[in-house]
Amino acid sequence: MYGLDERREQVFQYVDELNDQVALAKPSLEEWSIMETLEHLYLMEKYIVGLINHAIQHGDVRQSEEKPLHRITDRSYKVQAPEQAVPNGEFTSLSEVKAAMERNREATMFLIHNKEAEVLQNRTFPHPAFGELNLEQWLEFLGWHELRHLDQMKDIQGKLQ
Incomplete structure (x- = not known):
């Protein structure tokens, strides 16, 4: 639905090949680690x-x-992450952050389960780059956002090697 499952699966397939040490390593003081990027995805969806x-x-x-x-x-x-989605080191293991992301996704699916399409199509709130998005577009955005950060995680790993 809205590409959420497929895009999340791509992220999890990638991080399943990593260990906690790699996920916690930062290429520089100014850049996020892979773990922080995953935490950002968790916080953003929430x-x-x-x-x-x-x-x-x-x-x-x-x-x-x-x-x-x-x-x-x-x-x-580049878009600045909202304050509510800036990682703060909440997670120290991949299993921990993945479990939190899965709980978030369950809450997302529970929220939209059995909602009339009309409701999701006719309620909006603004995105900083795209302007007004309806709720269906916001749900689709979540998946595309994860792919954006999947590329970021791959870049981070490349810098660590």
């Missing part, structure tokens, strides 16, 4: 799902046009 829940419960009925969400994977365009 934050976005909270906003989706709020929009379902209290949002005005509005529509938005389709956006080219696949362009989020273009890492030449």
Whole structure:
């Protein structure tokens, strides 16, 4: 649904080949480790799902046009992570962060399960780069966002070698 499972599977397949030591290593003081990148994905989904829940419960009925969400994977365009999604070292093992990400995903799927498509299509909130996105687009964004950071994790690993 919305490409979430397929994109998450790609991320998990990649990190399943790593160990905790590699995942915790930072290429520099200014850059995130792979673990911090995974924590960012965890925090971002948690934050976005909270906003989706709020929009379902209290949002005005509005529509938005389709956006080219696949362009989020273009890492030449930088967007500052919202404060709520900046990693703080919460996780120290891959198994721990993966379990938290899976719990988040279960909460995401529970929230949207049996929601009328009309509700997800006619509630919006703004994205800093794309403008107004409806809730379906936000769900699709989550998957594309994970692919963006999958490329980042591969770059991080390359810098560590």
